[in-house]
Amino acid sequence: MTTTSSPGTFYGRGFAEFYDRYGTGWTRDFAPLLAQWLSGRPGAEERLVLDLACGTGVSAQILLRAGWDVIGLDISAGMLANAAHRLAQDVETGRVVLQQAEMTTFVLDRQVRACVALEGALNHLLSEEALEQCFARVAAVLPVGGTFVFDLYEPHHFRGWHNIGVTDEPDAVIVKRGVWDEERGIGMLRFSGLFDDGSGPIRVDQTVTSRAYGADVLNALLSKAGLDPEPYPAEVPACACGRSRSGSCRTVYAATKAA
Numbered sequence: 001m002t003t004t005s006s007p008g009t010f011y012g013r014g015f016a017e018f019y020d021r022y023g024t025g026w027t028r029d030f031a032p033l034l035a036q037w038l039s040g041r042p043g044a045e046e047r048l049v050l051d052l053a054c055g056t057g058v059s060a061q062i063l064l065r066a067g068w069d070v071i072g073l074d075i076s077a078g079m080l081a082n083a084a085h086r087l088a089q090d091v092e093t094g095r096v097v098l099q100q101a102e103m104t105t106f107v108l109d110r111q112v113r114a115c116v117a118l119e120g121a122l123n124h125l126l127s128e129e130a131l132e133q134c135f136a137r138v139a140a141v142l143p144v145g146g147t148f149v150f151d152l153y154e155p156h157h158f159r160g161w162h163n164i165g166v167t168d169e170p171d172a173v174i175v176k177r178g179v180w181d182e183e184r185g186i187g188m189l190r191f192s193g194l195f196d197d198g199s200g201p202i203r204v205d206q207t208v209t210s211r212a213y214g215a216d217v218l219n220a221l222l223s224k225a226g227l228d229p230e231p232y233p234a235e236v237p238a239c240a241c242g243r244s245r246s247g248s249c250r251t252v253y254a255a256t257k258a259a
């Protein structure tokens with residue numbers, strides 16, 4: 001597997017199961033709205049979408065129900081195993097293809113009409129160089145007029161990483177502790193504890209690393225890759241972290257592949 005100077009965060013199996021149960025709330029709320037918006041875009045009669053860093057397949061399932069065929073790409077075998085289970089029927093019929101790859105270097109064997117990357121997945125890229133590589137790969141698989149949509153967490157959200165949090169549920173006892181470096185815009189969050197996925201308790205021990213980027217930097221990098229930034233005009237649900245109802249936790253970006 002190819003790696004880059006700025007690799008993402010690689011989610012292990014125990015964390016994948018826990019994430020699927022407790023970390024996908026915003027994606028569940030946002031993906032139906034996004035699917036509807038994408039379906040109204042020019043050229044959407046060709047309904048093939050790349051779900052970049054697709055995780056456990058929650059958004060892929062929603063896009064499938066909205067009539068899109070999906071390529072789900074992720075670096076994590078644990079997340080993809082969960083997605084394969086969720087999407088088994090659609091994998092069987094060929095409506096979903098799951099691909100294990102790094103989002104800064106991936107190659108597809110066909111073009112897609114749209115690409116999405118949800119739940120702060122791109123915050124896991126820790127350098128502008130890595131984002132630039134990722135955007136170049138996205139631009140390479142979109143036709144002119146194709147759409148790219150992603151959300152990024154903002155510093156307001158990451159400041160919450162300084163707090164210690166505990167998920168204490170019948171099937172999970174997980175402690176979250178982290179650190180956010182305001183000056184560098186980089187933080188780490190560690191999840192540790194036990195989660196019962198139905199087959200017995202499994203150990204969760206995962207550190208995720210993320211970086212925040214300003215809109216100016218993002219829009220310049222998109223333009224450099226040949227992706228014209230535009231305001232995302234549709235509804236964006238509140239962040240599931242509960243720190244903000246005003247949208248200051250995350251920004252949704254949209255861009256169109258330029259001629």
Ligand SMILES: C[S@@+](CC[C@H](N)C(=O)[O-])C[C@H]1O[C@@H](n2cnc3c(N)ncnc32)[C@H](O)[C@@H]1O
Nearest residue numbers: 008009027053054055075076079102103118119
């Ligand atoms: C916060 S999860 C989001 C998953 C999914 N998009 C969702 O909405 O639930 C971030 C995902 O990014 C994936 N990831 C992190 N770094 C990556 C990289 N460099 N290349 C591909 N996937 C990566 C992780 O494995 C994980 O599945």
